[in-house]
Amino acid sequence: MSSRIPVCAPFFTGQERAYLIEAVDSGWISSAGEFISKFERAFGALCRTRHVESCANGTVALHLLLHAWGIGPGDEVIVPSETFVASANAVVYTGATPVFCEVDEKSWVIDVADALSRVTPKTKAIIGVDLFGVVADYDGLRAGLKRLGREDIKLVEDAAEAAGSTVEGRPTGSLADAAIFSFFGNKTITTGEGGAVTTDDVELGARMKFLKNHGMDSKRRYYHPELGFNYRMTNLQAAVGLAQVEHASELFTRKQRVHARYRAALSSVPGLHFAANPAGQNVVPWLHALVDDRLESEQARDAFLARMLEQGVETRPFFVPLHTFPYFASTPVHGVGALPRTEALAARGICLPSGAGLTDAEIDRSIEVFLACRDVR
Ligand SMILES: *Cc1c(COP(=O)(O)O)cnc(C)c1O
Numbered sequence: 001m002s003s004r005i006p007v008c009a010p011f012f013t014g015q016e017r018a019y020l021i022e023a024v025d026s027g028w029i030s031s032a033g034e035f036i037s038k039f040e041r042a043f044g045a046l047c048r049t050r051h052v053e054s055c056a057n058g059t060v061a062l063h064l065l066l067h068a069w070g071i072g073p074g075d076e077v078i079v080p081s082e083t084f085v086a087s088a089n090a091v092v093y094t095g096a097t098p099v100f101c102e103v104d105e106k107s108w109v110i111d112v113a114d115a116l117s118r119v120t121p122k123t124k125a126i127i128g129v130d131l132f133g134v135v136a137d138y139d140g141l142r143a144g145l146k147r148l149g150r151e152d153i154k155l156v157e158d159a160a161e162a163a164g165s166t167v168e169g170r171p172t173g174s175l176a177d178a179a180i181f182s183f184f185g186n187k188t189i190t191t192g193e194g195g196a197v198t199t200d201d202v203e204l205g206a207r208m209k210f211l212k213n214h215g216m217d218s219k220r221r222y223y224h225p226e227l228g229f230n231y232r233m234t235n236l237q238a239a240v241g242l243a244q245v246e247h248a249s250e251l252f253t254r255k256q257r258v259h260a261r262y263r264a265a266l267s268s269v270p271g272l273h274f275a276a277n278p279a280g281q282n283v284v285p286w287l288h289a290l291v292d293d294r295l296e297s298e299q300a301r302d303a304f305l306a307r308m309l310e311q312g313v314e315t316r317p318f319f320v321p322l323h324t325f326p327y328f329a330s331t332p333v334h335g336v337g338a339l340p341r342t343e344a345l346a347a348r349g350i351c352l353p354s355g356a357g358l359t360d361a362e363i364d365r366s367i368e369v370f371l372a373c374r375d376v377r
Contacts, residue, residue, distance in 0.1 A: 005366055007314040008186040008287065011254070011356040012240075014247040019239035026235075031213075033235030035242055040196070042245040043181075046163075047173025049198040051205030054233035054241075055212060058160045058182025058195035062090035064231050065178055065197045066125065068207045069154055071096050075124040080110040081321040081342045083129040086182075087158050088322050096124065100323040102341050106276040108289075109136040111341075116144040125154040130162030130172055132351075133188075133255075133285040134275050138175045139167075156180070160195075163188040164252035164284030173198040183237070188251060188286055188356070189244045191237035252284045254356040258363055259285040262352060265367045266290065287316065287351035294374065295348045305350060307373040313366050318349030 023035055040052040055061040071077065073095035079088045081100040088098040102114040110128045126145075128136030138155055145153050159165075159172040160182035166172070173179045178201065181187075183194030197208055210218070215228020233241075244251070266272050271293035277283045295301040298317070305315050321342045322328055353366045 004312045005314060005353045005358070005362050006355060007316050007351065007353055009355040009357060010185055010190050011251060012243075013250070013357075015243040016240050019243045020236060023235050023239040028235045030234055031232035033238070035235045035238035036233060039191075039233075039238035039242040039245065042242055043196060044198065046245055046248060047171050047179070047198045049174050049179075050200045051198065051202050053197045053199075053205055053208045053212065054238060055195040055197065055231045056233055057193045058180055058184065058187075059086040059090055060212075060229070060231040061180040061182075061195035061197045062086065062127075062156070062158065063093045064208050064212055064229065065156065065180060065204075066090060066094045066096070067229075068204060068211055069125070071124045071154075074122065076120060076122040077124060078115050078118050078126045079322070080115075080127075080129050080131075081323045081339050082108065082319055082346055083131060083158065083322065084160070084319055085322060085325075086160075087127055087129055088328065091127075097122075098322075098328065099123070100321075100328070100339060102339050103131070103345065105341060105345070107134050107278050108132070108275045108345060109134050110141070112137050112140040112144055115141065116148065119145075119148060119150060119153070123150070123153055125156055127156040127158050128176065129158040130160075130165060132275065132287050132289045133162045133165050133283050134277060135162055135165050135167050135172060135175065135281050135283070137278065154178075159198075160184075160187065161286040162284065164248065164255070166282045167278075168280045174200070177201070178204065183241055183244075188255060188284060189241065189248060191233065191241040191244070194233050194237045194241060196233075251356050255284050255286070255354075258354065258356070258358050259288050261360065261363045262288050262290075262367065265364075266370070269371075285354070287354045289318065289349060289351045291345060291348045292350065292374070293348065295350075298347045301347060301350065304373055307376060308369055311369040311373065313369045314353060316351040318346040318351070321346050 044052040075096040077091045091098040102111040155176040157176035157179035159179045162172040178199035183191040212231035217223040
């Protein structure tokens with residue numbers, strides 16, 4: 001059997017190695033060093049935001065943001081159930097309660113009407129998630145909150161999966177009150193582990209910088225006026241990140257090219273659906289996700305994915321809807337099983353190999369194996 005096609009390998013064709021060696025040789029390997037500010041500046045230029053706060057990973061970036069806003073016990077934060085678990089865990093870390101909502105049937109991102117229907121006097125924020133690179137409707141959410149007279153509710157963009165996507169030319173990171181990114185090894189831009197908050201609110205930025213640095217007083221060393229965190233990115237991570245940002249447009253183009261090849265081969269096959277990209281969006285897909293109507297259950301889907309793996313093609317199922325997890329069962333989602341659209345979508349969803357470095361031959365083999373395994377019934 002020929003070698004296995006990984007679901008999402010990193011793609012290092014720029015200065016990643018050179019900058020990393022430079023950082024090691026400089027001796028600046030922790031959270032001070034010039035690559036950190038260079039990376040933050042470069043990433044801010046990409047997102048067109050005034051402030052970038054680099055972090056140790058995307059999960060703590062989201063926690064840092066919510067904490068900096070003072071979100072905590074007694075508060076509610078609305079989150080779509082179809083996302084990576086970190087989107088909701090960060091809410092729990094603050095002591096607030098995640099309130100899960102449905103995703104849209106066609107685009108698979110947060111259902112605006114359903115989210116707004118769950119707003120209560122306790123709601124402090126809505127986290128839109130740019131699932132697989134498709135951007136949530138932040139303008140729609142903002143307009144809805146205005147109609148409800150609730151412009152006090154913060155809008156967060158979980159853009160962990162959507163580096164490079166744009167809406168009417170506006171990049172992810174700049175579309176809500178603040179956004180978070182992940183630079184985990186399989187994300188479109190990676191630093192190994194890493195994350196960031198982007199925002200135009202420079203006061204919020206300063207507060208996050210203070211909090212992520214153990215809450216240490218900038219004028220009095222080792223004096224900590226309030227509880228802080230160690231959520232900093234290292235200079236080593238930033239060195240890799242700077243190199244990634246410098247060739248980001250190549251990464252984005254390659255992601256889109258892989259996706260276009262999958263769509264061309266599969267979108268007209270009966271029963272297969274890709275996410276409908278909302279008008280005005282130029283999506284940079286993270287994972288190449290599709291839903292297969294033939295898969296009637298999670299079990300059928302997992303058996304199918306196991307067959308593909310036997311043929312050397314790694315895939316992934318969609319995220320398990322978060323509201324079905326035992327430790328979220330006490331959250332007010334109006335009962336487990338109350339998000340039927342999300343559950344039906346997640347059970348039938350699969351992600352094909354998605355690395356930016358995939359060759360046409362690898363993409364075509366993935367398609368071939370997908371179709372062959374699909375015909376084994
Ligand atoms: C990857 C991811 C995160 C954060 O991940 P980290 O591994 O902590 O960097 C958050 N939200 C979503 C939607 C993600 O896909």
